[in-house]
Amino acid sequence: MKVNMQSVNFTVDRKLVDFIQRKMDKLETYYDRVIDADVYLKVENTSAKENKIAEVRVNIPGDDLMVKKQCRSFEEAIDEATSTLQRALLKRKEKVRAH
Secondary structure: OEEEEEEEOOOOOHHHHHHHHHHHHHHOOOOOOOOEEEEEEEEOOOOOOOOEEEEEEEEEOOEEEEEEEEEOOHHHHHHHHHHHHHHHHHHHHHHHHHO
């Protein structure tokens, strides 16, 4: 799957990029008509520890799925976002199969 990543106000290290790519590739096993994905990583300037924000938009035919998660680390945020997207893609697959 083609994944476009953008980081706001910081640079992403290679390990994080590889981690995100692996997680996004796994989504294709749940719904094979995924076109591509956009991942936006942001660091919020607050005193709270949960200041890492990951927004993931998955493009599928006829629709886009958007998930935004805020956690302590980007890995945790991507984990939560992909699990939410996994459920949404399975739900979408069932809807398409029903028609």
